[in-house]
Amino acid sequence: MAHIGIGLLGCGTVGTGVVRLLQQNKQKHENFTGRPLRVEKILVSNMDKERAEIIDRTILTTDPDEVLKNPDIDIVVEVMGGTGLAKEYVLRALNEKKNIVTANKDLMAMAGEELFSSAAKNDVDLMFEASVAGGIPIISPLKNALASNKINKVMGIINGTTNFILTKMYKDGSDFSEVLALAQEKGYAETDPTADIEGLDAARKIAILASIAFNTRVTLDDVYVEGITKISSRDIEYAKELNCTIKLVGLAQETNGQVEARVHPVLLPLYHPLAKVDDVYNAVYVEGDAVGDVMFQGLGAGEMPTASAVVGDILQVGKNIVKNVSPRDNCSCYQKKEIIGIEDTFDKYFIRMTVADRPGVLAQIAGLFGDNDVSIDSVIQKKYCEGKADLVLITEKVQDRNLKKAIEQIKGLEPVYALENLIRVEKES
Amino acid sequence: MAHIGIGLLGCGTVGTGVVRLLQQNKQKHENFTGRPLRVEKILVSNMDKERAEIIDRTILTTDPDEVLKNPDIDIVVEVMGGTGLAKEYVLRALNEKKNIVTANKDLMAMAGEELFSSAAKNDVDLMFEASVAGGIPIISPLKNALASNKINKVMGIINGTTNFILTKMYKDGSDFSEVLALAQEKGYAETDPTADIEGLDAARKIAILASIAFNTRVTLDDVYVEGITKISSRDIEYAKELNCTIKLVGLAQETNGQVEARVHPVLLPLYHPLAKVDDVYNAVYVEGDAVGDVMFQGLGAGEMPTASAVVGDILQVGKNIVKNVSPRDNCSCYQKKEIIGIEDTFDKYFIRMTVADRPGVLAQIAGLFGDNDVSIDSVIQKKYCEGKADLVLITEKVQDRNLKKAIEQIKGLEPVYALENLIRVEKES
Numbered sequence: 001m002a003h004i005g006i007g008l009l010g011c012g013t014v015g016t017g018v019v020r021l022l023q024q025n026k027q028k029h030e031n032f033t034g035r036p037l038r039v040e041k042i043l044v045s046n047m048d049k050e051r052a053e054i055i056d057r058t059i060l061t062t063d064p065d066e067v068l069k070n071p072d073i074d075i076v077v078e079v080m081g082g083t084g085l086a087k088e089y090v091l092r093a094l095n096e097k098k099n100i101v102t103a104n105k106d107l108m109a110m111a112g113e114e115l116f117s118s119a120a121k122n123d124v125d126l127m128f129e130a131s132v133a134g135g136i137p138i139i140s141p142l143k144n145a146l147a148s149n150k151i152n153k154v155m156g157i158i159n160g161t162t163n164f165i166l167t168k169m170y171k172d173g174s175d176f177s178e179v180l181a182l183a184q185e186k187g188y189a190e191t192d193p194t195a196d197i198e199g200l201d202a203a204r205k206i207a208i209l210a211s212i213a214f215n216t217r218v219t220l221d222d223v224y225v226e227g228i229t230k231i232s233s234r235d236i237e238y239a240k241e242l243n244c245t246i247k248l249v250g251l252a253q254e255t256n257g258q259v260e261a262r263v264h265p266v267l268l269p270l271y272h273p274l275a276k277v278d279d280v281y282n283a284v285y286v287e288g289d290a291v292g293d294v295m296f297q298g299l300g301a302g303e304m305p306t307a308s309a310v311v312g313d314i315l316q317v318g319k320n321i322v323k324n325v326s327p328r329d330n331c332s333c334y335q336k337k338e339i340i341g342i343e344d345t346f347d348k349y350f351i352r353m354t355v356a357d358r359p360g361v362l363a364q365i366a367g368l369f370g371d372n373d374v375s376i377d378s379v380i381q382k383k384y385c386e387g388k389a390d391l392v393l394i395t396e397k398v399q400d401r402n403l404k405k406a407i408e409q410i411k412g413l414e415p416v417y418a419l420e421n422l423i424r425v426e427k428e429s
Numbered sequence: 430m431a432h433i434g435i436g437l438l439g440c441g442t443v444g445t446g447v448v449r450l451l452q453q454n455k456q457k458h459e460n461f462t463g464r465p466l467r468v469e470k471i472l473v474s475n476m477d478k479e480r481a482e483i484i485d486r487t488i489l490t491t492d493p494d495e496v497l498k499n500p501d502i503d504i505v506v507e508v509m510g511g512t513g514l515a516k517e518y519v520l521r522a523l524n525e526k527k528n529i530v531t532a533n534k535d536l537m538a539m540a541g542e543e544l545f546s547s548a549a550k551n552d553v554d555l556m557f558e559a560s561v562a563g564g565i566p567i568i569s570p571l572k573n574a575l576a577s578n579k580i581n582k583v584m585g586i587i588n589g590t591t592n593f594i595l596t597k598m599y600k601d602g603s604d605f606s607e608v609l610a611l612a613q614e615k616g617y618a619e620t621d622p623t624a625d626i627e628g629l630d631a632a633r634k635i636a637i638l639a640s641i642a643f644n645t646r647v648t649l650d651d652v653y654v655e656g657i658t659k660i661s662s663r664d665i666e667y668a669k670e671l672n673c674t675i676k677l678v679g680l681a682q683e684t685n686g687q688v689e690a691r692v693h694p695v696l697l698p699l700y701h702p703l704a705k706v707d708d709v710y711n712a713v714y715v716e717g718d719a720v721g722d723v724m725f726q727g728l729g730a731g732e733m734p735t736a737s738a739v740v741g742d743i744l745q746v747g748k749n750i751v752k753n754v755s756p757r758d759n760c761s762c763y764q765k766k767e768i769i770g771i772e773d774t775f776d777k778y779f780i781r782m783t784v785a786d787r788p789g790v791l792a793q794i795a796g797l798f799g800d801n802d803v804s805i806d807s808v809i810q811k812k813y814c815e816g817k818a819d820l821v822l823i824t825e826k827v828q829d830r831n832l833k834k835a836i837e838q839i840k841g842l843e844p845v846y847a848l849e850n851l852i853r854v855e856k857e858s
Contacts, residue, residue, distance in 0.1 A: 298721065
């Protein structure tokens with residue numbers, strides 16, 4: 001019986017998981033596609049490296065052509081990561097009319113357009129469910145089941161490391177640096193945690209989600225990014241007082257045909273569905289004009305959750321091949337919408353400063369906000385230590401540009417000792 | 430340009446929503462399928478009834494053949510409900526080689542096998558995303574994206590009415606009958622609320638989900654059903670004391686190749702993702718061998734959420750037609766697994782009784798549990814009024830059959846005044 005041939009580029013954690021899962025549920029997969037699936041070749045950089053027992057060493061190769069030009073291979077699965085060789089190989093595979101399944105968010109967020117145009121030219125499928133939120137089915141529902149809707153907003157907790165850190169800070173009142181060290185110890189954060197804690201990992205994922213949700217290309221460069229390194233236990237204390245938690249979110253929305261995409265911490269009211277997503281869990285919240293709000297939650301990383309999404313894609317492509325309909329999904333970015341910069345966005349803000357503890361200070365600050373069209377919703381003022389007070393202001397929804405102007409002026413005031421933090425607040429949905 | 434022709438059977442709330450959504454996002458839908466979609470005919474029972482303005486009265490008909498035999502119609506959308514005429518029409522439409530989209534859980538839970546076999550024979554698609562959990566994409570992810578997994582368990586809050594009632598009881602401490610009246614007043618519960626509060630609506634949905642998850646046919650008759658009418662504010666008080674909430678769930682799981690499906694209230698620990706799903710929200714929690722646990726949450730009913738799912742299905746079928754691949758999805762029940770009855774299932778139980786407040790009673794009761802292989806995990810005993818005590822026992826995981834035997838014997842004990850309630854407890858996941 002004819003089979004569906006699979007070639008892997010890479011055999012690290014995810015690659016090993018893919019091989020494991022293909023073996024584990026072999027019969028179910030064959031029932032799904034109608035043909036057995038077989039891993040023909042695996043490209044590795046080191047033939048001698050120790051590997052899990054399930055890896056058949058006789059199909060390892062260091063020659064990319066044994067995958068890319070292999071006539072027995074129908075689907076090339078890119079799980080090597082990075083944007084250099086990975087991009088080169090994927091483009092070569094596409095030109096060889098291979099269907100592609102990739103877990104590579106960096107590649108999709110950077111080169112999605114180029115890859116999709118090559119896939120279309122070569123009449124093959126390009127699938128990337130695993131590139132966002134690990135095993136959670138989100139790209140496929142957004143592309144297909146929810147295609148009936150005009151999507152207004154996508155907001156997600158799409159980085160497990162930062163969610164672990166913020167959850168721990170919230171629950172234990174501990175400081176960022178302590179919790180980061182613990183996350184590194186537990187293997188939730190890498191030795192160089194920059195991509196996670198500075199929000200760059202989440203930025204790639206929200207670029208991908210925004211492109212699908214709004215049918216227009218959004219790349220990493222279009223995403224405004226702020227990480228969580230400035231969040232202090234004091235911010236979290238005040239968030240609690242306001243019945244909020246603090247989460248790092250990727251957020252994309254369309255307003256009057258204009259699209260914005262950003263990653264930053266937000267104060268989320270505790271009743272918001274995302275506020276309850278803790279530890280290393282990921283979740284993506286979607287607002288559509290018909291469906292209302294839906295949320296998809298699960299594990300956003302790890303060998304088997306990620307393999308679940310990769311193999312899920314392999315199965316779809318496999319069925320497309322058997323039904324002779326590949327490619328079924330084309331690039332959905334058929335529009336060109338304006339992407340607005342952060343200065344043009346509107347938000348509520350939480351602003352925490354240390355000010356002189358004496359009469360008239362609040363009036364002075366409030367005056368400058370008013371001069372810049374920034375309305376204040378509420379204020380908490382507390383004595384901090386002798387002569388100093390904590391001043392926390394929550395604004396109405398104001399334009400980023402105006403807020404920044406006001407903040408610049410306020411920073412210059414004599415009784416303002418420090419502008420401690422500025423965090424966006426997610427308004428009631 | 431050729432279009433995709435749609436015929437509606439029924440024009441109630443959901444039918445009207447479907448027409449509305451097809452108009453609202455017309456261009457997006459055309460971009461998705463590659464061809465414009467057009468509603469050709471709508472079967473109604475009353476031509477003179479007042480209808481929303483968006484309904485074009487010139488395409489209404491009372492003659493089913495104008496839909497079923499209409500050569501301009503590619504997709505028949507069944508939104509009339511019921512299992513009599515609806516089934517007859519759907520079968521006739523299938524025999525006319527029409528693709529079917531239905532929102533009808535009763536029909537799918539009762540006649541899924543017959544409909545699917547006719548769809549296969551006639552080479553057309555049969556889609557039913559809207560039949561479970563309204564707008565939440567759950568059937569398609571379970572069938573496709575998660576097909577890489579062996580699914581172990583599906584558990585869902587899949588009835589909004591009962592979730593509204595239990596949430597209100599939990600938050601306000603009110604009694605079932607008061608809250609039911611409120612739900613009826615708000616339009617969340619029907620004048621005859623039986624199907625909701627007795628769990629029958631949820632039973633149909635879990636039969637559908639179980640069939641997909643385990644690739645074996647599960648019908649309504651296979652589902653054990655208990656409703657929420659016996660849940661009292663006192664049960665909820667004790668649930669709180671145990672850091673739990675009470676939810677009505679549909680639950681299906683496979684253990685050693687045997688499948689069980691049931692609907693009943695459970696005590697859910699507050700940290701469980703489903704415990705946080707409140708009011709009229711629905712959510713489905715899925716455990717797979719690779720993905721771990723994922724959850725899908727959103728609005729389970731209503732005109733536009735349901736239309737979102739129906740039109741989502743129309744779009745998939747439309748794309749299949751354009752790509753000439755209809756049917757893409759076949760029936761996924763290709764196995765025949767044993768379905769076990771409730772007496773063979775294992776669970777933890779919460780048992781609340783009113784007993785005589787004197788020494789030795791607990792020992793007597795515990796003895797009978799022990800005689801029947803029912804181990805006790807924990808006990809709460811509280812004076813209730815003069816001479817009477819509340820006795821709450823939490824068992825270990827025990828077989829239903831053994832528990833029932835023990836309970837029968839305990840009921841006969843002189844100091845046991847009343848066996849107030851027996852509720853399953855969802856163990857830690």
